[in-house]
Amino acid sequence: xxxxxxxxxxxxxxxxxxxxxxxxxxxxxxxxxxxxxxxxxxxxxxxxxxxxxxxxxxxxxxxxxxxxxxxxxxxxxxxxxxxxxxxxxxxxxxxxxxxxxxxxxxxxxxxxxxxxxxxxxxxxxxxxxxxxxxxxxxxxxxxxxxxxxxxxxxxxxxxxxxxxxxxxxxxxxxxxxxxxxxxxxxxxxxxxx
Numbered sequence: 001x002x003x004x005x006x007x008x009x010x011x012x013x014x015x016x017x018x019x020x021x022x023x024x025x026x027x028x029x030x031x032x033x034x035x036x037x038x039x040x041x042x043x044x045x046x047x048x049x050x051x052x053x054x055x056x057x058x059x060x061x062x063x064x065x066x067x068x069x070x071x072x073x074x075x076x077x078x079x080x081x082x083x084x085x086x087x088x089x090x091x092x093x094x095x096x097x098x099x100x101x102x103x104x105x106x107x108x109x110x111x112x113x114x115x116x117x118x119x120x121x122x123x124x125x126x127x128x129x130x131x132x133x134x135x136x137x138x139x140x141x142x143x144x145x146x147x148x149x150x151x152x153x154x155x156x157x158x159x160x161x162x163x164x165x166x167x168x169x170x171x172x173x174x175x176x177x178x179x180x181x182x183x184x185x186x187x188x189x190x191x192x193x
Contacts, residue, residue: 032082036085036086044093047093057088064084
């Protein structure tokens with residue numbers, strides 16, 4: 001069907017907001033888009049893109065080209081389209097190779113299986129000490145947040161190994177008062193957790 005029209009006619013028909021006309025342009029340039037994105041597939045493979053993702057970028061570039069191209073441009077539509085597709089792909093590479101994205105692209109999923117068909121999560125689950133340490137920390141933080149400001153500070157300092165004398169100086173309280181507060185807090189902590 002696209003052989004009946006030249007590029008300028010198709011673009012003019014697209015500008016009249018007829019989506020069927022875009023299908024004509026799509027059909028005409030699909031092989032070109034595939035050829036261009038196929039040259040970039042190895043580069044994008046390390047970013048987790050497959051050929052379908054690249055084709056979508058190519059279709060977006062085709063859509064942009066059809067909207068922004070005018071006969072006044074010095075180049076033919078096909079040259080303009082090639083430039084837009086390449087620039088779209090190069091921009092995507094630039095975005096994915098930024099320092100922030102490199103970390104995300106190199107991240108390993110906990111569900112990823114190794115050669116023994118075990119996921120990283122399986123190894124962590126086997127390490128009971130790891131989970132018990134963080135479970136205890138979680139309980140501590142939750143409990144500390146239920147206390148008022150002074151008692152939370154006293155509890156945290158005592159939990160982290162400060163002496164009664166150090167805590168009493170910090171809160172300007174007598175050591176006996178601090179001892180009584182710690183006893184009440186510990187009893188509440190044992191009851192709550």
